[in-house]
Amino acid sequence: MRNESRRQKRMASLLREALSALLPGELRSYPSSLVSVTRVEVAADLRSARVLLSIFGPADPEEVRGHLEKRTGAIRHRLAAIAEFKYNPQLIFVIDASADEVERISRILEERAHDDDPTG
Numbered sequence: 001m002r003n004e005s006r007r008q009k010r011m012a013s014l015l016r017e018a019l020s021a022l023l024p025g026e027l028r029s030y031p032s033s034l035v036s037v038t039r040v041e042v043a044a045d046l047r048s049a050r051v052l053l054s055i056f057g058p059a060d061p062e063e064v065r066g067h068l069e070k071r072t073g074a075i076r077h078r079l080a081a082i083a084e085f086k087y088n089p090q091l092i093f094v095i096d097a098s099a100d101e102v103e104r105i106s107r108i109l110e111e112r113a114h115d116d117d118p119t120g
Contacts, residue, residue: 012040033057038096049089052096061095068093
């Protein structure tokens with residue numbers, strides 16, 4: 001990963017905090033799903049940001065991401081009202097696969113431990 005400037009890190013932190021507060025209101029149509037902003041990556045020019053999401057629950061993650069993509073304009077508008085950025089970045093919502101990867105690796109390790117267990 002490239003080296004992020006202090007401004008990028010600060011903006012990413014502020015965006016993550018603000019979006020974590022805003023997204024539950026945008027996802028009222030998915031009440032039984034939990035959406036977490038796991039990371040925000042801000043471009044060097046501060047004009048765009050990739051928002052990585054973990055989505056837990058019965059809703060299809062791609063459906064939730066698509067809903068957020070459709071609501072990007074409204075989310076940016078609300079974001080501008082609560083955060084004072086020089087630029088209000090374009091938001092790109094992406095499903096964070098790292099949680100799934102951690103779960104897959106944990107399953108593999110459990111299976112290996114079970115296979116290596118002489119009593120099992």
